Amino acid sequence: MARTGYQLVDISPWPLSASFAALGLTTGMISLFCEGMSNFVLVLALSSFSLLVFTLVRWWGDVILESTFLGCYSSYVVRNLRCAMFLFILSEVFFFVSFFWGFFNGSVGELSMQGVGMWPPKGINPIYPWRVPFLNTIVLLSSALTVTWAHKAVSAHNMVDYSGLYLSLKGKTESFSSSKYYQLHGLFSLGFTILLGLFFTYLQATEYYMASFSICDSIYGSTFFLLTGFHGMHVMVGTIFLIVCWFRLYLLHFSYQHHYFGLDAAVYYWHFVDVVWIGVFASVYVWGY
Structure with a gap:
């Protein structure tokens, strides 16, 4: 790094x-679609999911160790990670x-004109x-406001020296109080964002349960559940990201x-999820109704 x-x-x-975990989950999903639930599918899915969770915990742990405790992440590394996150969101x-x-394509395109x-x-x-x-929509847009509040609070928290805890100078003591104040603001707003994300997931699951159609009901059911389901999966991933x-x-x-790129990446990801939901609500729910 020195050079x-x-x-x-x-x-x-x-x-x-x-x-290997992704391969196992994909194989289990294809087997479930083709042959239905079986002991092989259940064992493969549980083992692959457990391996994936273990891998993510250890991998994130290594990244936190390198960046926060070992000081391996210079400004060049953080800039590289930021560019990588933007490219990931683009994908x-x-x-x-x-x-x-x-x-x-199914609603106004060739499929609709020929068959539906x-x-x-x-x-x-x-x-x-x-x-x-x-x-x-209200819940998710509200979470965008609270996560922005958390981002600003952590940014201010990052700019205040904590050394006032060990010094008796008045100015330093006030700096410590301000740092603690911003940290509490960040914890509260970030925690509220997590609760809103969990509430969104609960409402989405309730909507699926109450729906009068399934993923097997024509191209409408397939595209509806694929689009909203993958968005819901991204909400769950973003919620886990924010919990960390x-x-x-x-x-x-x-x-x-201490750089806070981990929070930056989580906030970028969460705003992306918000924007996608606006498109889903406007096109699938409002226009599609």
Whole structure:
């Protein structure tokens, strides 16, 4: 690092174990779709999911160790990670573009003109958009405000020296009080964001349970559940991301002059999820109704 400014990553087993976990989950899902539930599918899914959770915990733990305690992440490394996060979000954008493309192709495109003839297809009773979906929109947009509040609080917390705890100077003591004040603000707002994310997931699951159609009901059911389901999965991943950041903030990982890129990445990801939901609500729920 002294010569290049970049960290030379040590050999790690976690990319390999994550690949095996993803392979096992994919194989189990394909077997479930083709052959139905069996002992093989259940054992493969549980073992792969356990391996994935173990890999993520250890991998994130190594990253936190390198960045926070070993000081391996210079400004060059953080800039590299920031660019990588933007590229990852860009790939996620095109991931959702494919589902929106399928939805509009089925509703106003070639498939609709040749086979369906009307949208939603006859026999499908779509979900009324101004009840649970509209409440979900309010919840998710409110979480965007609270996560921005947390981001600003952590940014201020990062700029205040904690050394006032050990010094008797008046100014330093006030600095410590301010740092603690911003940390508490960040913990509260970030925790409230996590609760809103969990509430959104609960409302989405309730909506699925109450829906009058399933993923097997024509192209409408397939595109609806794929689009909203993958968005819900991203909400759950983002919620876990924010929970990790909450504990890191509690443990003072984002204190004075410690970079907080982990929180930056979580906030970027959460705002992306918010924007996607606006598109889902406007096109699938409102326009599709």
